[in-house]
Amino acid sequence: MNDASKRSLPEDVAAISEAVAGAVLTIDLGAIRENYRRLKARLGDVRCAGVVKADGYGVGASQVAAALLREGCDTFFVALLGEGIALRRSLGPGPAIFVLNGIPPGAEPDAVAADLCAVINSVGQLVAWRAAARRAGRKLPAAIQVDSGMSRLGMAPGDVECIAADPQAFDGIDIRYVMSHLACADEPEHPANEKQRLAFERLRKMLPEAPASLTNSSGIFLGPSFHYDLARPGAALYGINPTPAKLNPMLPVVRLQAKVAQTRVIEKGAGVGYGHTYHAQGPLRLATISFGYADGWQRRAASAAWFEGTRLPFLGRVSMDSIILDISALPADKLRDGDLVELLGPSQSVDDAAGHAGTIGYEILTSLGPRFHRRYVNG
Known part of the structure; x- marks a missing residue:
């Protein structure tokens, strides 16, 4: 590596990690x-x-x-x-x-x-x-x-x-x-x-x-x-609910966000994802996020992300390193490459995600992989 390359690298290792990671896990x-x-x-x-x-x-x-x-x-x-x-x-x-x-x-x-x-x-x-x-x-x-x-x-x-x-x-x-x-x-x-x-x-x-x-x-x-x-x-x-039949008496602890890798527009009839298990019923705007089952997100887990309170459904199958979102509900150009969408957090709890997967919050949390940038706050 030459001197110019060295000078271009951020000095803060944490900044490097967040910059290159496909997703960010914030632990409160x-x-x-x-x-x-x-x-x-x-x-x-x-x-x-x-x-x-x-x-x-x-x-x-x-x-x-x-x-x-x-x-x-x-x-x-x-x-x-x-x-x-x-x-x-x-x-x-x-x-x-x-x-x-x-x-x-x-x-x-x-x-x-x-x-x-x-x-x-x-x-x-x-x-x-x-x-x-x-x-x-x-x-x-x-x-x-x-x-x-x-x-x-x-x-x-x-x-x-x-x-x-x-x-x-x-x-x-x-x-x-x-x-x-x-x-x-x-x-x-x-x-x-x-x-x-x-x-x-x-x-x-x-x-x-x-x-x-x-x-x-x-x-x-x-x-x-x-x-x-x-x-x-x-x-x-x-933050997992110890009283499943009642409101959770615990505070949420984690927020999981994935980065947008690419956005696109597709036309009616276009197939989406492996196996073309979904075909567009009309023109759609899509976003692909850098996050998939290699990161511990089960293919049966909650099938939507969120951005500023708007639900963004998954389309097609969850891939190893990516998931395709329908972002048509957002204003054009609202979501751009590098933006973060929420998988776990205020809009979708760990227990919510577990319910979709037919499992428990323990499995959702302990399955989260090592590729995230982990950010600790309020320590």
């Missing part, structure tokens, strides 16, 4: 902090953790955790050991970081070195963490997860009964919490909620006395009997 860290405050208000004196697995539900675990730390959150949950190690590097010493899926066999030294808390889901994991404590010469922190009826992770009731009879089962283990997870908390009237709560009560009484944790985002709204000592909200922090 202030909204995440407000959502945390709203959940804390419902919990009263109950402690509130932050779940930042899957890179903070796709919006950035380190940025989200740092924002929550400023709100007083000192306990975080990730799914995988690698996520925990990365978060420890980001946050530094101090906050507790629990690994929900447990520590993989043989990786216990890595977890100890990163000062992570194991979530123990099986007798095998318990034995391995106990051995790691012997090697470390000190007690190691852990949460004991019991399966109260979800059949996903956690010790089965039979296993809990067995270890309860072993006085040395928890030698070297600093039990921070006994925990479980609700399967149907987003359906308040579902009988499984109370059934799980009662099962959790029975199982935790077999184990050494320790603080308890059962509640996820939706579980917070089931009432105080589900709150115990620590709540573990995830989705609600990111």
